[in-house]
Amino acid sequence: MAQHQKTIQEHLALQILLADRLVKSAKEVESSKFDCSDLAKLAVQLTHLLRSTARLVAGSATPTFYDRPLRSIFSHLSSNLHRAQTLVRKCKHRNSILRQVFAITTAADVRKVSNLLESSIADLKWLLSVFDNNGVNLSLPPIASNDPVLAWVWSNIAAVQHSDQLKDRVDAANSLASLAGDSDRNKKMIIEEDGVPPLLKLLKEGASPESQIAAANTLFNLAADQEKVAGFLPFLAVPTIVKALNDSTTVIVRTNLINLVSRMAEMDSWVQEEFGKENVIRPIVTFLANDNEIGNNGGFRSSSSSSLSFRVNKETDISSPEEKRKLQMSCGRALWILAKGSLLNSRKITETKALICLSKLIEHETGELQANCLMTVMELATVAELNADLRRQAFKPNSPAARTVLDQLLRVVNQEHNPKLVVPAITAIGSLARTFPAKETRVIGPLVSKLDHNVSDVPNEAVMALTKFVSPDNFNCVEHSKAIIDFDGVPHLMSFLKNNDNFKIRVHGLKLLCYLALHVGNSNALEQARALSVMEAAARSVVTQYPELKELFAKAIHHLNLYQAGTHTHMQAYVP
Template sequence: MAASTATAATTAALEREKTLQDELALPILLTDRVIKSAGEAESSRSECADIARQADELSQKLRAAVRLTSSPSTSSIYDRPIRRIAADVSKNLEKALTLVRKCKHTGLLRHVFLTITSSAADFKRVSNLLQSSIGDFVWLLSIYNDDEGGANLSIPPIVNNDPIIAWVWSSIASLQTNRQLKDRIESANYLASLASDNERFRKVIVEEGAVSPLLRLLKDGGGSPDGQIAAATALFWLVDDRERTRIVAAEGGIPIMVQVFGESCMSVQVAVAELVAKVAQYNPATREEFGRENVLKPLISCLILDMDMEDYKQFHGVQKELAAKNHPKYNNYVLNHGHSMSNNTSYHKVYSSASFDVRGGSNYNKRERENESPEIKLKLKIKSALALWRLCKGSMLNSQKVAEPKGLFCLAKIIETERGELQYNCLMTIMEVAEVAEDNAELRKAAWKPSSPPAKAVLDQLLRVIKEESNPDFQVPAIKAIGCLARIFPAKETGIVGSLVGQLGNKDFGAATEAAVALAKFACPDNHNCVAHSKTIIEFNGVPPLMKLLSINDRARRNGLVLLCYLSMHVGNSKELAEARALRTLESAVRSGMAQNAELRDIFSRAVHHLMLYQDGSHPHSHTFAVV
């Protein structure tokens, strides 16, 4: 199998070289014909001689290019500029050949005809075209010359009106064929600079084939972290749309990123984690592939670096003890040794199901990691958490992995002890995992039982953030996460509902609205404990701030009315709803066209019906009303 694959690759490479040399063979043939026809000219001999001289010079450049492409040391030569320039040169030589052939025939009438049709302007125009072709090949040969060093920022005539293409060609050629690492790094940095400038530059860079050599540099780096960082940075600027991330994935970029992240030093890991996050952000299809390549484990390992994970260790020890008790050899061992497995270190080594290894990889030892600066360690954690956030969005596979005990304990600890961007990224990760769990009962049951220590650690921190944090940017993901997990909480968990009720009056309208959305998931009829949760919302005095929320903006009004409908459906006899004139509010909303779609019409109708059943005539809004 391996032999056949290697043979196929070799055959493909030979065919590619042959095709490139064939493209150069045509203009070489044309130069020979131009020189021969110019030598046979019987009119305009001086002009034809000048054309022949240029054709000869061009022939020498073309043959030099052939030698370059056939050299074993340039088997992976970057061929796009060669093909483009060779095609243009062929067109110019065909024009020259047509012109000099007109000068071959004799006779007075022919001479007069040629004098009229082949003016000095024609020869000048063709001569200028050939001179441009010579300039193109002089430039072309220079970009493959190791002695030049780095990218050649001069501009060949062929792209005089669009110099960006020349700069991209030169940089990619240097990346792909230059043996000097410093030149490859310089070229990658230059491509990153171009890519960061505007959308068109990014498009040109990818179209001209930069992705493959950048991935090769990322993989090996020439033995230098600087090379890998330069490649990762260039790729980072390129992958800002779905199509370009698809190209990176198609070129085998995802396993390369995962491998490099797992084996490299921290400074490289920072750049690669940021790249992984961006690829996952712009192309949802890549998230599952990253998960299958097992990028989650090293990302979480980077997060727990220098972290006290005693809670996880204790939990893991208990789990191993329980697992050991169910093992066939457990009872025999206790009988023979007189104590439980928790006291047997060797048994734990054999049957341990989880690793607590936080090393970055085989090429980067533990001491080097410990000696890294606090700044680079923090940056790595921030970017690793960012990557987890992007990878978990909408991904069942990745959310399952993050929701394992180590991941949950880790995220809970960071949310508890850290502040700023790192804490925010971890909150967003939890929010994305919770959103996936909202639609997956199996994940909720496996990872989010409130009695489970890992889940409880996270839930406690989410509630703390909701209560104590003053920045709505941090409160909102915590509120959303709790709302997504609404179905896991029993009726007796009144404190959680109470915390959300407290946010209905948040000065930030966005946070207050999200609290209404979250509470609606507690009070929704799909929630088994909806009646109990609705009573709790009323008991925690949630109706007054809810009624105020209805006057803020359209989004707040819509979500607030949905929550009000659920409360009316489940606790329609509440005096708090009567005093707040909930029925009149819902009637007014219906008249204004708020309940236009079928789903909203149904819940508004049911809510109004329940409220009307419990109004006793003493209220000024106790008239008959029907939702239509």
């Protein structure tokens, strides 16, 4: 028997001992014999119920017994038994002279204690009924009279843990899911009352798709924030979920499990990394690639060490196209969440050759699936922007995967109109700015063209992306600057600056203008657009709020003055 169960048995033994002592003491009392005899009867009832509870715990078929209601009941019972024992001793030692004086008070005290013992009896009867019925008891024990939800939580958790009927366990898990969906307080209560271990056990057993779906849905509802997700971790939730996903054979179970992975990873960055360490990414990529025709040149199904060699259990159900699409949408979102800000997970995703799969889905799919795949590529590129090794490994310009990804990103920028698709595509291109050689000018034109887009998010993102191309830390910044000039980028940029009221975004545009002035300051386009005047007019307000840009503005204005001095001889160059 586990140490935890021994502790329960020890608690039971103590309560039985206290109840037996009360029986003995009550029978020895000479005064108020009628009242104390009632206490003795109540104590006898308690001893019977406690011994029944002890047999129930000892005979439990599960390795661990759900003891949260038991411990709460014991806490109240122990207090009630001690109070009753004190009263009985008081009656026993009271001398005959004072007996009549305190008779009324004693009777009232006995009635109060009797009521307390009756409440404990009702609590124990409720507890036994919950476990004896192998299901949920909808009655309300006195201990939970002020908080009915607590009784429902206890009853349902006990049913999930101990019921002999799988249907009862599934129904109880679904009831917990409903309770968790009602309020944050209910979520916290279910976790604090040890509801997570039985749900993980139900998930791990995999007795039926319905049971796994019920467990996954309940855990999903509980995983509402970082604190609550942290409550899952002591019970090995991450490896349990990953194993269930690997062992799953039905599309709907996989979908629910992957949604749970996304929810937990989104709430806690440590959990996000732990899922990566448990290799959750390989089955997710496998399911994402379901029915996806991928050529051997991409290596997605090749036998090389870097290809997707993971295999999951074969599906045993016949799923509809809609269900399979939902699974793919969930996979796309999961990869997006797992990749976000995580170098470990981004490496694992690109090592499976998932980029080829993502590119094909971006090309051929629409709606949420297409958007999720784009967001995944965007997050991978964002991480690669900060890590040269990942950029070289996953986004090497001459690799088939990188070329395919770039083709689709450019196609989205050129052909799509939905900002939810265009913005992540632009962001990804900007994050990869340092990977493009000088001759790769086809990325500049589409970005320049988006500076005039009528939805502000698109030109804002385009400005930030172009700035990364011409930033001095980009080896090809001069060539990219010339390409922007060739694609008439300066007039577009000036229009952007004129029409944008967001100061923070305008600063990005002004930074872009400064870099162009430094790299191609002799351009007629800058002179015709009166770029020097624009920078001089904006410099003071920008430097006031962003002092780190003081040197950039000073150099850019000075550089333009060298080429445009004849035009601005009447002005004194502004040096912040």
